[in-house]
Amino acid sequence: MISSIRSFLFLSLTCFFFFSSCSSDEGNPANPTNTGLERSGRMVKIPAKGKSFSMGSATGSADERPVHQVSFTYDFWMDTTEVTQGDYDAVMRAVYPGYIAPSWHAPYGVGARYPAYQVEWDDAALYCNARSKREGLDTVYRYTGITGVPGNGCKLEGVSVDFAANGYRLPTEAEWEYACRARSTTDYSWGKTFGPYPATSADTADFSAHAVWAGNSWMLSSDNPAFGTHPVASLLPNAWGLYDMSGNVWEWCNDWYDAYTASAATDPRGPSSGAWRVLRGGSWGNDAAVLRSSQRTFTVPDYQYYFIGFRTVRPAK
Numbered sequence: 006m007i008s009s010i011r012s013f014l015f016l017s018l019t020c021f022f023f024f025s026s027c028s029s030d031e032g033n034p035a036n037p038t039n040t041g042l043e044r045s046g047r048m049v050k051i052p053a054k055g056k057s058f059s060m061g062s063a064t065g066s067a068d069e070r071p072v073h074q075v076s077f078t079y080d081f082w083m084d085t086t087e088v089t090q091g092d093y094d095a096v097m098r099a100v101y102p103g104y105i106a107p108s109w110h111a112p113y114g115v116g117a118r119y120p121a122y123q124v125e126w127d128d129a130a131l132y133c134n135a136r137s138k139r140e141g142l143d144t145v146y147r148y149t150g151i152t153g154v155p156g157n158g159c160k161l162e163g164v165s166v167d168f169a170a171n172g173y174r175l176p177t178e179a180e181w182e183y184a185c186r187a188r189s190t191t192d193y194s195w196g197k198t199f200g201p202y203p204a205t206s207a208d209t210a211d212f213s214a215h216a217v218w219a220g221n222s223w224m225l226s227s228d229n230p231a232f233g234t235h236p237v238a239s240l241l242p243n244a245w246g247l248y249d250m251s252g253n254v255w256e257w258c259n260d261w262y263d264a265y266t267a268s269a270a271t272d273p274r275g276p277s278s279g280a281w282r283v284l285r286g287g288s289w290g291n292d293a294a295v296l297r298s299s300q301r302t303f304t305v306p307d308y309q310y311y312f313i314g315f316r317t318v319r320p321a322k
């Protein structure tokens with residue numbers, strides 16, 4: 006089973022799809038301080054309350070359909086970057102005495118400003134709780150037991166999610182796509198649509214200005230410094246000041262993976278149980294199609310991989 010899931014993840018790294026068009030009406034991607042949005046530390050308040058958007062893609066892969074309307078009744082804070090190795094290490098080390106850092110090494114990118122990768126869903130949840138504890142917030146993730154090494158392959162038993170808590174958690178899949186799109190309806194948040202884009206060398210340069218993907222990482226020789234992850238926020242952010250939503254590392258979402266339905270949904274949180282957790286955004290190993298805002302993939306929660314990291318959200322009261 007696990008090998009088939011891993012195969013699926015690899016397929017997601019390489020497969021191709023075809024798509025359609027649109028516009029961004031808010032903010033200036035070239036200037037992350039000019040989004041008009043409230044910022045606090047390394048988070049930005051995502052304007053979601055009373056808003057809705059079309060989630061999915063009519064022309065993407067099968068599990069991106071049907072496109073359906075999603076509405077929110079709340080705003081939320083989101084990290085402007087993927088959680089870095091420096092932050093992950095500091096937060097986890099401070100809270101969990103048995104913590105051991107994941108395997109971060111060349112050529113995949115190592116250093117405080119590089120994204121944390123080789124992080125399982127369970128470890129990402131543990132980080133969220135640790136960050137909440139450090140800041141005196143209520144922890145979101147409850148569990149009945151923990152085995153393994155905290156931060157590097159731990160296993161949480163009996164996990165439940167307290168959405169009413171004021172602490173950090175992983176974004177729901179709907180929150181993630183809404184934030185990634187930042188009002189755009191094109192395949193990419195910077196207003197472009199896959200196929201024929203990126204087609205020319207100018208297109209490729211444009212893509213590489215916005216995302217760490219196969220074209221500026223995986224396709225290079227492994228002794229090239231640009232191979233592997235790149236330090237977070239090295240490239241242009243989206244209109245809401247979020248960096249690396251597309252590319253660099255895949256990002257865990259809170260949701261269990263399931264098929265979409267056509268029904269409109271308010272504050273969707275995914276199924277209550279499942280076998281696989283959702284991943285979004287594509288990575289430094291992916292081709293352009295996989296970095297589309299609506300692209301979905303999934304794997305078992307206890308999977309560590311050098312393409313997988315995360316970022317957090319927390320409620321805006």
Ligand SMILES: [Ca+2]
Nearest residue numbers: 249250252254
């Ligand atoms: Ca990412």
